[in-house]
Amino acid sequence: MSLDAFKPKSEFLRVMQERGYIHQISDAEALDRVLTGGVVTAYVGYDCTANSLHIGHLISIMMLRWFQRAGHRPVTLMGGGTTKVGDPTDKDQQRPLLTDQVINANLASIKGTFSRFLRFGEGPADAVMVNNADWLEKLGYVEFLREFGVHFTINRMLTFDSVKLRLEREQPLSFLEFNYMLMQATDFLELGRRYGCTLQMGGSDQWGNIINGVELNRRMDSRQAFALTTPLLTTASGEKMGKSVGGAVWLNADRLSPYDYWQMWRNTEDADVGRFLKLFTELPLDEIARLAALGGAEINEAKKVLANEATTMLHGADAARAAAEAARAAFEEGRLSDDLPTYEIPRRVFEAGVALAAVAHEAGLASSRSEARRLAQGGGLRVNDAPETDGQRLLTAADLSADGVVKLAAGRKKIVLVRAI
């Protein structure tokens, strides 16, 4: 099964292959035939453990987008039901169980992201969003066991990585979590029955879970279904991708500002530029090849294109332009811009004087006051561009500009405007 020699005829698989989205396909030739034969329905599942998706989800969202562009129907499956159980894949221990309220709030908060990438509606290739709580919660335990449990052997389940790794790492795997893969498999079956869905996509870690669904479709409904997974996204230096100022790269603007999102892309390593342009923008391949070939400092132009394109897709052209301009002003001219992250403090606090470390902490430049003091001592904290090694130093009205703003920076790239109100 050499995918390298595989020459897909379908538009969708051709794009997937050219742009580097494919890690494994269960039966590439057969899937290719189905895709050239008419409209196909495919789904990706998303759990609701947080109130925002993050960059790790973006690659699969882009796949659904290309899928729709090729004339097919994407389904986004929200794991309202499966999140109650928790996917043990890649986790050393069970996560705290989430309540219905939290799960539903998360689900609502995530929904908006998809509408930026996919066209939803009633047409044949319009995207559909479903929640697996709709069918999973109706199932009774004995019914579940009799209907689906008979199709799974413990012997086989123990061979899947999600289970095997936990056992090998000497970590407990609860019976609750052990059921997760059955639930995901029944999702695939249910979507096959409801929407004629025959393809499930996801990250490479989902391969085992997806294959279970493929087999369940065959055993129970004699439906031929397919699995397609993407490679794990890492940077050229081997890091797992998904870091930005202070943590995960969230897709919701209230968790990571468009400016910081833009910055994350702008700081891509040279060696990743071409790969990321292919995965996270829709620029033509020849244009990407040209950009990725830029040498030396010129490749910074390619990084800006990447940041502009990716930010536009998620947050819109206006937000992307504002982010690009704020970054240009801050880094290329040393000017301030209103689009830089801002933190507000009552003016009278400045008049009384506040410890620099306290402000730096509250404005998000350090995770504690102690850390802010250490940052200052190490020479990484700047007030209005002047290094300040004493975290105890008081900020006063004298530090404010005419506009009532003081610029704080942690390192070269983290800048916050503290505004007196």
Added chain:
RNA sequence: GGGGGAAUGUCCCGAGUGGCAAAGGGGGCGGACUGUAAAUCCGCUGGCUGCGGCCUUCGUAGGUUCGAGUCCUACUUCCCCCA
């Protein structure tokens, strides 16, 4: 059922004669060098602080001791050997 081991800084791996805020890595953050890159070198990496200190950490709960990550008891989870 019996016997022997293991759990450490809430990111990970890991050392730890009863005096320990606890060695060393990795990761992360900051500095230098650059191109807002990589590589390299250097520093920091529990919280609060009036900088004199105070508080909270070594699977969980008790106990011994002036003092416990270190000793004792019970419990939880995992590994190995015997049945």
